[in-house]
Amino acid sequence: MSLKSMLSFAIVASVTTLSFAQTDKCRLSPVTYECSTHPVLVVNFDKVNLSKCGSFYDKSLFLKLKDVAYTSADATKNYTVAMIDPDAPRHEKGQAYLHWLRTGVQGSDLVNRVLTTGHTVTDYAPPTPPNGTGVHRYLFYLYQETENTNATVESITKRGKFDLDEYAKQHALCGPIAVNMFSTQY
Numbered sequence: 001m002s003l004k005s006m007l008s009f010a011i012v013a014s015v016t017t018l019s020f021a022q023t024d025k026c027r028l029s030p031v032t033y034e035c036s037t038h039p040v041l042v043v044n045f046d047k048v049n050l051s052k053c054g055s056f057y058d059k060s061l062f063l064k065l066k067d068v069a070y071t072s073a074d075a076t077k078n079y080t081v082a083m084i085d086p087d088a089p090r091h092e093k094g095q096a097y098l099h100w101l102r103t104g105v106q107g108s109d110l111v112n113r114v115l116t117t118g119h120t121v122t123d124y125a126p127p128t129p130p131n132g133t134g135v136h137r138y139l140f141y142l143y144q145e146t147e148n149t150n151a152t153v154e155s156i157t158k159r160g161k162f163d164l165d166e167y168a169k170q171h172a173l174c175g176p177i178a179v180n181m182f183s184t185q186y
């Protein structure tokens, strides 16, 4: 990827915004597939720490996910974190390939930058964009769980054509409250 296309990618990624004030009562809003005005969810891999949104990296850096961090998390609440690829081939608008889903992560873990609590609904799968399918975006979303959040211990094995908005609605989540994104290619 040339510097020029990287730059235009970064500009496109930062243009779309979704107004969201952290002081608002937490509510559900649809996901966007770009960096947004949401705070950044820091995502740490063994080979790279993603502390800003929208960069392009070699996919070899993402083989092992370590933890996620959000210093403004409420230590008394639980959170759900999801990673999706909306650029997977043969996916329609609103559908994405599910790379990771973990529920019941305690706010204290997000503050302390560890991943000791919660339940893995879908195991982490590193990015594997197929040859010839161009640059894929990989997005991370942090949701706050509510007292109505249900079935947080289920297991989802069908990764394809996953609808995160629908999942968030069904599970009474609120957010996204923090977002991150990187892109990579074959």
Ligand SMILES: *[C@@H]1O[C@H](CO)[C@@H](O)[C@H](O)[C@H]1NC(C)=O
Binding pocket: 044, 045, 046, 047, 048, 049
């Ligand atoms: C990521 O951040 C942690 C904590 O600051 C540090 O120990 C680690 O070396 C960093 N990893 C990379 C790949 O920069």
Ligand SMILES: *[C@@H]1O[C@H](CO)[C@@H](O)[C@H](O)[C@H]1NC(C)=O
Binding pocket: 076, 077, 078, 104, 106, 117, 118
């Ligand atoms: C958070 O999840 C744990 C299980 O992982 C549960 O025991 C606890 O009650 C939950 N707390 C809240 C505030 O929902």
Ligand SMILES: *[C@@H]1O[C@H](CO)[C@@H](O)[C@H](O)[C@H]1NC(C)=O
Binding pocket: 131, 132
């Ligand atoms: C990737 O695709 C290109 C053409 O689209 C082809 O030339 C190349 O050999 C492919 N690479 C592999 C490893 O299959």
Ligand SMILES: *[C@@H]1O[C@H](CO)[C@@H](O)[C@H](O)[C@H]1NC(C)=O
Binding pocket: 150, 151, 152
């Ligand atoms: C989740 O909700 C369904 C109904 O929508 C109910 O049958 C089930 O018992 C609930 N599970 C938990 C763990 O609360």
